[in-house]
Amino acid sequence: MIRLENVTKEYNPTSPALIDASAEIEKGEFVFLVGASGSGKSTFIRLLNREEKPTSGKVYVAGKDIVGLSSWKVPFLRRNIGCIFQDFRLLPKRTVAENVAFALEVIGRPKHVIDQQVPAILDLVGLSEKSHRMPDELSGGEQQRVSIARAFVNRPLILLADEPTGNLDPDTAVGIMRLLDRINRTGTTVVMATHDRGIVDTMRRRVIELKDGEIVRDQSGGQYR
Amino acid sequence: MIGKARFLLAETGQNIWRNIALTLASILVAAVSLTLFGTSQLVARGVENATQRWEGGIEFVVFMKADAEQSQLDAIEALLEESRGEEINDWDFVSKEETFNEFIEFFAGDEELLDTISVETMPPSFRIQPTDPDAGAVAALGGTFESKPGVRTVVFATEVIREIQTNAEKISQVMLWVGVLLLVASAIVILTTLSIAISSRRNEIEIMKLVGASNWFIRIPFMIEGLLQGVIGALLALPFLAFARQYVIEDFSESDRLRLLEGFRVTDSEFLFISLTAIAIGTAVATVGSILAVSRYLDV
Ligand SMILES: Nc1ncnc2c1ncn2[C@@H]1O[C@H](COP(=O)(O)OP(=O)(O)OP(=O)(O)O)[C@@H](O)[C@H]1O
Ligand SMILES: [Mg+2]
Numbered sequence: 001m002i003r004l005e006n007v008t009k010e011y012n013p014t015s016p017a018l019i020d021a022s023a024e025i026e027k028g029e030f031v032f033l034v035g036a037s038g039s040g041k042s043t044f045i046r047l048l049n050r051e052e053k054p055t056s057g058k059v060y061v062a063g064k065d066i067v068g069l070s071s072w073k074v075p076f077l078r079r080n081i082g083c084i085f086q087d088f089r090l091l092p093k094r095t096v097a098e099n100v101a102f103a104l105e106v107i108g109r110p111k112h113v114i115d116q117q118v119p120a121i122l123d124l125v126g127l128s129e130k131s132h133r134m135p136d137e138l139s140g141g142e143q144q145r146v147s148i149a150r151a152f153v154n155r156p157l158i159l160l161a162d163e164p165t166g167n168l169d170p171d172t173a174v175g176i177m178r179l180l181d182r183i184n185r186t187g188t189t190v191v192m193a194t195h196d197r198g199i200v201d202t203m204r205r206r207v208i209e210l211k212d213g214e215i216v217r218d219q220s221g222g223q224y225r
Numbered sequence: 226m227i228g229k230a231r232f233l234l235a236e237t238g239q240n241i242w243r244n245i246a247l248t249l250a251s252i253l254v255a256a257v258s259l260t261l262f263g264t265s266q267l268v269a270r271g272v273e274n275a276t277q278r279w280e281g282g283i284e285f286v287v288f289m290k291a292d293a294e295q296s297q298l299d300a301i302e303a304l305l306e307e308s309r310g311e312e313i314n315d316w317d318f319v320s321k322e323e324t325f326n327e328f329i330e331f332f333a334g335d336e337e338l339l340d341t342i343s344v345e346t347m348p349p350s351f352r353i354q355p356t357d358p359d360a361g362a363v364a365a366l367g368g369t370f371e372s373k374p375g376v377r378t379v380v381f382a383t384e385v386i387r388e389i390q391t392n393a394e395k396i397s398q399v400m401l402w403v404g405v406l407l408l409v410a411s412a413i414v415i416l417t418t419l420s421i422a423i424s425s426r427r428n429e430i431e432i433m434k435l436v437g438a439s440n441w442f443i444r445i446p447f448m449i450e451g452l453l454q455g456v457i458g459a460l461l462a463l464p465f466l467a468f469a470r471q472y473v474i475e476d477f478s479e480s481d482r483l484r485l486l487e488g489f490r491v492t493d494s495e496f497l498f499i500s501l502t503a504i505a506i507g508t509a510v511a512t513v514g515s516i517l518a519v520s521r522y523l524d525v
Contacts, residue, residue: 072439075437075440076437080437081437089428089431091429102429102432106432106436106438106443107436107437107438107439107442108229108439150436151436
């Protein structure tokens with residue numbers, strides 16, 4: 001599903017953010033990216049949806065070389081990749097339902113599809129009751145659920161999560177992880193960057209550890225360490 | 226498809242509404258610049274029409290009475306032929322029918338006026354190109370025709386008309402250049418308006434990119450917004466142009482008691498052409514502004 005071959009990313013030539021990284025992630029896997037701040041986790045994730053291009057090396061997603069992808073095709077790649085972030089990135093002037101619908105509207109999905117899929121996904125994330133609330137009327141955990149709903153409403157093959165629990169208290173974080181686990185069980189590949197030792201140690205999934213831009217460990221059923 | 230269009234239009238509407246003050250400024254600059262451009266063209270056409278009969282070295286016109294007899298016309302013609310190669314370089318006869326056709330073309334649309342005229346009421350005329358363009362010589366030569374039977378009047382292309390012609394041309398040129406400068410300003414204002422619209426929506430744009438909205442889907446609302454500013458500006462310029470045509474140019478020619486500038490008018494088809502040109506230029510300028518804005522400020 002995802003393959004990196006000898007990927008190096010330099011924002012500036014003196015200190016590369018990712019150095020000669022290679023990894024292969026199968027369909028349906030759940031992978032944690034761990035490592036100190038600045039070790040290159042976010043860079044790793046941004047290379048997977050073509051937010052960044054590697055300085056050298058190859059990136060394959062769903063069998064396609066995405067480095068050479070022409071820019072008009074990038075949106076079609078991204079329709080297969082959901083993204084969630086530490087800061088939720090909801091649109092503050094739209095309701096919960098409108099935030100989720102937005103993701104379908106802007107890729108030209110017809111209204112009857114939107115009307116059917118938005119309530120279904122809000123039900124999945126447990127926010128049916130609050131679909132008409134504004135984001136600032138929700139707790140952090142609820143806001144993250146909305147952003148997961150938005151990322152998943154189009155049923156992407158891959159879900160990229162950059163520290164999704166970074167702003168949440170431990171109990172709320174557990175709820176979010178249950179949701180991501182459920183999504184993973186539908187066959188969606190999940191790649192999640194995190195600093196949360198407790199989550200990594202209890203979930204026992206594959207762990208890729210980065211240190212100063214290098215992959216120093218790639219272990220299935222691993223711990224945070 | 227309909228859902229898409231509705232979404233894009235709603236986005237455009239919201240963009241404009243959030244940015245209404247700047248959008249209005251942008252529309253007004255476009256309107257003023259196109260008004261100046263259009264007026265310069267109206268004046269140029271008016272001058273051209275008014276001075277048409279003075280072109281090619283023609284220095285005076287002998288107008289016959291509408292009821293002049295053929296023998297009287299023949300007499301003048303014989304006189305002119307006699308002097309050809311001497312005082313007169315060349316001359317041209319304009320028949321009743323030709324005058325009538327010119328008249329109809331000039332006053333097209335003015336039904337009231339056209340109802341009162343017919344071929345019969347039109348004066349035939351001789352347009353005369355003297356060998357010596359010196360004002361005194363021309364006046365003396367023209368004067369010899371004034372007393373001939375059947376002649377109504379002799380009209381000279383005096384210094385005055387030449388002066389009016391060059392002045393009007395200068396005014397038209399100045400308006401044209403100011404108009405062009407303002408058109409450049411208009412493109413810049415549209416560019417700025419769009420850059421502000423884009424930066425005020427950067428969160429939406431970021432999400433759109435993230436969830437895979439196509440590049441055109443992201444660009445189109447901003448391009449429509451920019452285009453609308455140019456097109457509405459141009460449409461707003463049209464009533465100003467109609468005003469300029471009616472009250473400035475035509476009052477000018479009516480107050481001209483010497484009737485030197487008779488025919489200082491702009492025909493309906495010329496006005497239509499100038500209006501369409503203004504709309505086309507407004508659209509083109511807005512297109513340039515919009516394309517620059519989305520390619521500079523929208524990183525898609
Ligand atoms: N857009 C950018 N321009 C320049 N340098 C960048 C950019 N993004 C990241 N970097 C640098 O690349 C390196 C890796 O950054 P990255 O954001 O991938 O780390 P991270 O592991 O996600 O850190 P954190 O845990 O703090 O989020 C850092 O040294 C960072 O300063
Ligand atoms: Mg990071």
